Amino acid sequence: MTRAPSPLLPAFRYTAGALCTLLVLGIAGCISSGGEPNSTNAAKLALERGPQSGRQLYENNCGACHGADGKSLPVTQVGFDFPLPDFTDCGYNSPEQSADWVAIAHEGGPIRGFTPIMPAFGDALTAEELEKLVTYVRDFCADKRWPRGELNFPAPLFTEKAFPENETLVKSVRDKDGSSETQLIYEHRIGARDQYEITVPYVNLDTGSPDHWQQGVGDISVAFKHVLASSLDKGYIVSAAAEVSLPTGSEASGIGSGHTSLEAFIAVGKQLPNDFFVHSRAIYLTPFDGSTREAELHVAFGRAMTSRGPYGRQWNPMVEVLGARALESGAKTEWDWVPQVQVSINQRQHLLFNVGVRLPLTDRDSRDPQLAAYFLWDWFDGGLRDGW
Numbered sequence: 200m201t202r203a204p205s206p207l208l209p210a211f212r213y214t215a216g217a218l219c220t221l222l223v224l225g226i227a228g229c230i231s232s233g234g235e236p237n238s239t240n241a242a243k244l245a246l247e248r249g250p251q252s253g254r255q256l257y258e259n260n261c262g263a264c265h266g267a268d269g270k271s272l273p274v275t276q277v278g279f280d281f282p283l284p285d286f287t288d289c290g291y292n293s294p295e296q297s298a299d300w301v302a303i304a305h306e307g308g309p310i311r312g313f314t315p316i317m318p319a320f321g322d323a324l325t326a327e328e329l330e331k332l333v334t335y336v337r338d339f340c341a342d343k344r345w346p347r348g349e350l351n352f353p354a355p356l357f358t359e360k361a362f363p364e365n366e367t368l369v370k371s372v373r374d375k376d377g378s379s380e381t382q383l384i385y386e387h388r389i390g391a392r393d394q395y396e397i398t399v400p401y402v403n404l405d406t407g408s409p410d411h412w413q414q415g416v417g418d419i420s421v422a423f424k425h426v427l428a429s430s431l432d433k434g435y436i437v438s439a440a441a442e443v444s445l446p447t448g449s450e451a452s453g454i455g456s457g458h459t460s461l462e463a464f465i466a467v468g469k470q471l472p473n474d475f476f477v478h479s480r481a482i483y484l485t486p487f488d489g490s491t492r493e494a495e496l497h498v499a500f501g502r503a504m505t506s507r508g509p510y511g512r513q514w515n516p517m518v519e520v521l522g523a524r525a526l527e528s529g530a531k532t533e534w535d536w537v538p539q540v541q542v543s544i545n546q547r548q549h550l551l552f553n554v555g556v557r558l559p560l561t562d563r564d565s566r567d568p569q570l571a572a573y574f575l576w577d578w579f580d581g582g583l584r585d586g587w
């Protein structure tokens with residue numbers, strides 16, 4: 200049987216096409232990635248003072264506010280009523296990215312939506328000196344169990360990351376008939392290597408029956424993730440996680456599954472050359488009602504980029520490939536791919552938006568494309584109104 204053409208399909212195809220074009224243009228360097236700040240003044244000064252170690256640079260330029268020990272001076276001593284960070288606190292220091300701190304030291308606090316009391320050193324220090332300085336500041340966190348923020352690669356729409364996070368997401372996936380599932384996801388880090396997560400889905404479903412729209416809270420899930428290994432030098436992070444999905448949604452109206460299920464997964468994030476990165480995740484799903492178990496494989500490949508120079512807005516194009524297969528003999532593997540772009544929406548870059556389309560690669564006659572998007576708030580880096 201052939202399907203009637205849907206008026207929405209061209210729209211999906213158009214969006215997919217536009218996203219792919221953006222992706223290709225982005226990768227071709229239309230949006231610049233990185234680049235060295237250039238200051239002849241700083242170079243002249245550096246020549247005059249001769250080579251300095253990270254420690255000397257730090258003590259001469261930053262110590263007056265941030266303290267020689269990295270714990271920063273108390274508000275009573277610095278002469279302004281603004282709390283300063285404690286660089287020795289690994290919970291604060293380790294999730295950050297050196298590139299962001301170089302940006303702040305070069306351009307001053309406002310480049311990331313912080314106070315202008317944090318001065319700009321771009322005219323006084325060279326790019327090389329700033330790198331050395333920031334490396335010294337990062338080393339105030341001496342406990343290597345905390346995975347470094349450089350391994351926190353941009354979040355794809357479906358492939359969960361290995362990095363433990365403090366964030367809240369609203370994620371929505373919409374079918375072309377208007378049915379949708381919107382998830383509120385809360386992730387909370389515990390110590391150096393652990394994280395728990397709660398997902399509350401809201402389902403809006405076209406059941407096809409006369410009184411056909413059904414809405415309600417679906418199956419709520421609770422997950423726990425643990426970092427097994429990470430290395431900044433080798434550029435990888437590996438985590439294991441378990442998620443229990445509870446039958447909170449109404450099975451009768453098609454919103455819930457009616458049973459508990461357990462999902463276990465291993466997630467790997469890896470830095471590649473030229474700011475490319477890859478995430479992968481292998482999933483094993485066991486429903487507790489005796490129905491068929493399932494295996495899934497998610498892989499996301501992307502590139503971290505910025506617009507308007509090295510310190511500007513993040514534009515991270517990504518492509519995911521998602522495979523799912525019932526674990527029974529003769530079952531076929533369903534494959535989808537998801538071109539998408541993640542964009543930072545404020546100066547602090549702790550509010551991000553991602554949009555993409557999930558396009559079937561197999562069974563295209565029986566499965567339709569879906570539109571997917573999320574809004575992500577890294578609440579550890581500030582409130583919703585901070586950092587604009």
Ligand code: HEC
Nearest residue numbers: 260261264281283284300303304308313314316317318320
């Ligand atoms: C005049 C005081 C002062 C000096 C000197 C100073 N800072 Fe700061 N710095 C601040 C203040 C104030 C903040 C807090 C900004 C905020 O939270 O809005 C800050 C914040 C920071 C942050 C944290 C940003 C974040 O992500 O939370 C970094 C990194 C930093 N400074 C690096 C440096 C470096 C490196 C130097 C020396 C090159 C330096 N600062 C010199 C006042 C100073």
